[in-house]
Amino acid sequence: MRKVSLFNVASLTFGFAFLYLPILLLVMYSFNEGRSAAVWVGWSTKWYVSAFNNGQLMDAAWVTIRVALMSATVATVLGTAAALALTRYTRFRGRLLFSGMIYAPLVMPEVITGLSLLLLFVAVDFERGFWTITLAHITFTMCFVAVVVQSRLVSFDMSLEEAAQDLGCTPFKTFFLITLPIIMPAVVSGWMLAFTLSIDDLVISSFNTGPGATTLPMKIYSDVRLGVKPEINAVCTILIVIVSMAVIAASIMTKRQEMERQRAEKLAMAQT
Amino acid sequence: MGAKTLGPVRRRFSPWNDPDAKPLIEFKNVIKRFGDFTAVNDVSLKIYEREFFALLGPSGCGKTTLMRMVGGFDEPTSGDVLLDGKSIKGVPPYHRPVNMMFQSYALFPHMNVKENIGFGLKMDGLPKGEIDARVQEMLKLVKLEPFATRKPHQMSGGQRQRVALARSLAKRPRVLLLDEPLGALDKKLREETQFELMDLQMTLGMTFLIVTHDQEEAMTVADRIAVMDHGKLIQVAPPSEIYEQPNSKYVADFIGDINLFEGKVAACADNVIRMESPALGTVIEVEDDEHCTVGEDAWFAVRPEKMRISLDQPAQTGLNVVAGEVWDIGYLGDSSIYHVKLANGKTVRATIANTDRMVERPIGWEDKVWLTWPRDAGVVLTR
Ligand SMILES: Nc1ncnc2c1ncn2[C@@H]1O[C@H](COP(=O)(O)OP(=O)(O)OP(=O)(O)O)[C@@H](O)[C@H]1O
Ligand SMILES: [Mg+2]
Numbered sequence: 001m002r003k004v005s006l007f008n009v010a011s012l013t014f015g016f017a018f019l020y021l022p023i024l025l026l027v028m029y030s031f032n033e034g035r036s037a038a039v040w041v042g043w044s045t046k047w048y049v050s051a052f053n054n055g056q057l058m059d060a061a062w063v064t065i066r067v068a069l070m071s072a073t074v075a076t077v078l079g080t081a082a083a084l085a086l087t088r089y090t091r092f093r094g095r096l097l098f099s100g101m102i103y104a105p106l107v108m109p110e111v112i113t114g115l116s117l118l119l120l121f122v123a124v125d126f127e128r129g130f131w132t133i134t135l136a137h138i139t140f141t142m143c144f145v146a147v148v149v150q151s152r153l154v155s156f157d158m159s160l161e162e163a164a165q166d167l168g169c170t171p172f173k174t175f176f177l178i179t180l181p182i183i184m185p186a187v188v189s190g191w192m193l194a195f196t197l198s199i200d201d202l203v204i205s206s207f208n209t210g211p212g213a214t215t216l217p218m219k220i221y222s223d224v225r226l227g228v229k230p231e232i233n234a235v236c237t238i239l240i241v242i243v244s245m246a247v248i249a250a251s252i253m254t255k256r257q258e259m260e261r262q263r264a265e266k267l268a269m270a271q272t
Numbered sequence: 273m274g275a276k277t278l279g280p281v282r283r284r285f286s287p288w289n290d291p292d293a294k295p296l297i298e299f300k301n302v303i304k305r306f307g308d309f310t311a312v313n314d315v316s317l318k319i320y321e322r323e324f325f326a327l328l329g330p331s332g333c334g335k336t337t338l339m340r341m342v343g344g345f346d347e348p349t350s351g352d353v354l355l356d357g358k359s360i361k362g363v364p365p366y367h368r369p370v371n372m373m374f375q376s377y378a379l380f381p382h383m384n385v386k387e388n389i390g391f392g393l394k395m396d397g398l399p400k401g402e403i404d405a406r407v408q409e410m411l412k413l414v415k416l417e418p419f420a421t422r423k424p425h426q427m428s429g430g431q432r433q434r435v436a437l438a439r440s441l442a443k444r445p446r447v448l449l450l451d452e453p454l455g456a457l458d459k460k461l462r463e464e465t466q467f468e469l470m471d472l473q474m475t476l477g478m479t480f481l482i483v484t485h486d487q488e489e490a491m492t493v494a495d496r497i498a499v500m501d502h503g504k505l506i507q508v509a510p511p512s513e514i515y516e517q518p519n520s521k522y523v524a525d526f527i528g529d530i531n532l533f534e535g536k537v538a539a540c541a542d543n544v545i546r547m548e549s550p551a552l553g554t555v556i557e558v559e560d561d562e563h564c565t566v567g568e569d570a571w572f573a574v575r576p577e578k579m580r581i582s583l584d585q586p587a588q589t590g591l592n593v594v595a596g597e598v599w600d601i602g603y604l605g606d607s608s609i610y611h612v613k614l615a616n617g618k619t620v621r622a623t624i625a626n627t628d629r630m631v632e633r634p635i636g637w638e639d640k641v642w643l644t645w646p647r648d649a650g651v652v653l654t655r
Contacts, residue, residue, distance in 0.1 A: 162345050164376035165365040167392030181382045235347065 006107060023240065030233035047230040048238075054231060060219035061235070063130065065200055067215060070135035072194035078138065079145025079194075080187055084179075086146070087153040105143045113140050114207030121208060128210030137198045138209040143192035152186035185257065192250050197241055280339050284639035285495060287320040287512075294357060294480055294558070296321045297342060297447060304503075305334045305491065313503035314351075319447075324473050324480045326490035329500035330526075331627070335483040338500075339449050342481065343372045355446070366395075373444035375452045377436040379424040385411070386420045392443040410438040413472070433465070441476070449484040461618055466492050487527050490562035493516070499523050507653050515575075520655045524573045531579070531620050533572040540564045545652045547572055551616050557593050559648045574650030577645050581610055583635060586644050593644045596620065598637055612641060 030048070034041030051057055086099050105113060117136045121128055160182070164174040180187070202217040209218065216239070220232050283550065291651040295318035304312035311334045319325045320623045327335040343352050344365035352359050360368060370444070371564065379388050389410050393403045397496040411417045414434040424432055440448055452468070454462045470493050484490050490497045491511040498508045507519045518524035534551030535556065540599075547565055548554040549572070556572045568587060586593055598617060600611040610622045622643055635641060 023620075111631075157376060157378065159374045159376050159378040160380060162343075163372070163374055163439075164380070164391070166343060166345075166372050166397035167439070168366045170366055173395075178380060182380075268399070 004072040026233050027237050027240065030230060030237040032230060032233075035230060047234040051231040051234040051238075056214075057216075057219060057235060059232065060214045060216045063133075063213055064216040067130070067134050067137055067205075068195050068198040071134050071141060071198050072191050074134075075142040075194045076145050076187060078190040078203075079142045079190060080149050081182075082142070082146040083153055084147035087150055087156075091114045102143050102146050105140055106147065110140075110201075110203040117204070118207045128208060129213040131209075132208040132210065133205050133213055133215065136204050137194075137201065140201075140204055141194035141197050144193050145187075148190040149183060149186050150192060152183050156183065185253070188253075189250055192246055196246060199243070200240070285545070287323070288318065288496065293320055295319060295354075296323075296356060297481070298354040299338070299341075300352040300354065300355075302338075302341065302348045302353060304334070304346060305349045307379050311503055312348075315503075315505055317498060317505060319481060320641045321479055322477055324493055324495045326483070327481070327483045327500060328487060328490040328497050328526075329485065331485060333500045334503040335485075335500060336451055337503075339372070339481060339483050340453060342368075342370055342447065343449055344368045344370070348629065356606040358408045365461065370449060371440040371443055371447075372449040372451065373436050373453050375455060379432055379435055379439070379461065381424055384421050384423050385416060385421065385427075388424070388435055389437065389439045389442050396443065408444055413441070414438045414472040418548075430461050430465075433445050433457065441472075441478075444476075444609035445478070447481060450480060452483055452485070454484075454486075462489070463492075469493055491527075499526060501526075507621070517651055518573065518653065521571055521573070521653050524651075524653060529576050529621060529623075531574050531576065532653075533574075535570060535572060537564050537566050537568045537570050537654075539566060544647070545570075547652060550613065551618075552594050553608050553616075554589075554594055557592060557647050558650060558652050560652050562652065564652065564654060568654055571653045572650055574645055576609060576621040576623040577607075577625070578649035579620070579645050581612070581622045581624060581635060582642050582644070583639060586642055587653075592647065593641050593642055593645070594620065595640065596640055598635060599640045601635075601637065610635065610641075612643060 030039075031043055031045065032040055033044040033046070082102055086095070086102065089095070112135065116129075117132075117139060121132050121135075125134060156179070160178055161171075161174050164178045165171065169177060200217055201215075202221060205215045205218055209215070216235065220235065223232055224231060283405065297317075297319040299317040300313050302312055302315045303310065309598040313334075315338060327338060329335050337346055341348055342355075342360075344360070344363060344367075347361065352361055354360065355368070355370070382393065383391065386407050390403045390407045393406055398406075403406050405597055407420075409419075411420055414437055416431065416438065419427060419431060419435075424435065427435070433456065437453065440450075440581045450469075454465050457465060466489060469480070469482075480493075482490075482493065491514075492512060496508060496510050497514050497515065499506045501522055507514060507523045509519075510518070514523060514527055518527065518530075524532065533547075533549050533552055535547040535552070537545060538548045538555070539546040540563075542563045543559055545558045545562070546571055547558070549556060558572065594614055596612040598610055599613040602609040602611075605626070606625050607625045610624065612620045612622060615622060620643060
């Protein structure tokens, strides 16, 4: 028994080290006084200052955030609509094909998604740049949103909508007053997922970019090829902080909701 | 049953016997198919204003489907549904003056009790003051005033059920549809609530259409019961008639406990039907004004409590009497049920109310007994 648990501890340690050591190193060296990523000289925040003063880097960050905000929002609307259509109209013709097509991009190699979108934009002669990246991100994040929202909708009690209509609510109003508020946590998670996916996408963005539209991952990637600058470490650390804060916020949100519900249910049980 | 009062005494009320009465809801040859499955099969039915009407039947017989066609959630495949003499086919649920209390209660989880109850009024665009007043009135009606700001998940099953009831009553609909409203409650709460529902229906003067598969519940609350089977109406009648005068073996068997004797019609004259049942070794005479044909296969149906059980041989044998041996006795407190095995192996049940003082010798296991019944105790069924 002891041997097994020792093995477990070892593999756990190793696994986590493998996962987080590189990130830790990166964070650590972003505070390194020296230029080299290999030698620790001393504590300093100067690379953060210089990152914020680096116009190109900041432009890329700004593009990334704008693309992510816009594409996540549009993808959430479209993905939610697709999820609704797929769970509600279970008997329309070609449903199987349609739902299959929604899931396919999840497993499609990014290279293919990126390339095919590029071909499309070239074919319709769409000027490549900010908008093509945004459109491409909407396309590939939409199906993630659809999957997240759909998994919530399958357990949605349809009689809630019927009850609303029974009480005089039109189907349109029912969606905004009943359905949407109830599935909101799933929609928000979908949005966050789309947002993070968009922020760290490199491949699809690279295919569909044009002059003047460089996202942060693209900028980092191209800079790193010319040698790692500690500025990049600083920017990456900021990215890590943003993404992990979003993830932690989302999980705390759902946790708290769950706990509140359980507490309330206990209260109700005690009252009867 | 309960010592609870019935509220206002039930009035003599039978508009269904009045040929001039106008029905509030009318089903006209309604058929509802899902694919090639027929859920409701050629139903014609009239329900009158202020009636408490129950749809009763086994699971899957189409009760909910029939009710949903009044609410507007399902449309008939053919036939018509009328409200106040006007067809409501194609009218969406949000334009029908009908409200439904759902089997699952369907309370909006993100709204508190007050908001749930006021939802329909808000949709109607009533001024805020009026909504508040009406919500308060409803809360009082269902005795939930202290819970006004609770969310549904903070309440017990019984309280949720009250919120659902209040919400469906708040708009004062012409018809209230109740789909197994008491399904989730325990027996005691259920019986209490049945009486409360009856009280409510009386005081509000509304028309209630209730779906249930609990025959006792239907008998307790309803003015009339429709017994359904496989999408068809088998019998529509007041509870006492359903119980005393079932029109078929199906209804007789579905409602309460009953003994069925098989035989052949030997004669029918002067409202008396004479049945021969060689298997029982007796002739059965029944007062019944039903039409029948001599020689037809028939069943005599008689309730256990209408049977008399005796250790002494009756004066006249061969007519409305069978002999057997006590096989089993079930003591139920207020009554005892005797299972009597006849010579042909069939078991007949007889219920004896435990009101008599101790008889000199109570009937026990393996006693030879005679079962007799008067001519008006049962009915002859031919289907
Ligand atoms: N939307 C639907 N699609 C296909 N079949 C349906 C649909 N709704 C109901 N049915 C079928 O119609 C039949 C009647 O259903 P209904 O819900 O009316 O039964 P019920 O009498 O209310 O039963 P229960 O007592 O179990 O609630 C069932 O066999 C059911 O499977
Ligand atoms: Mg049902």
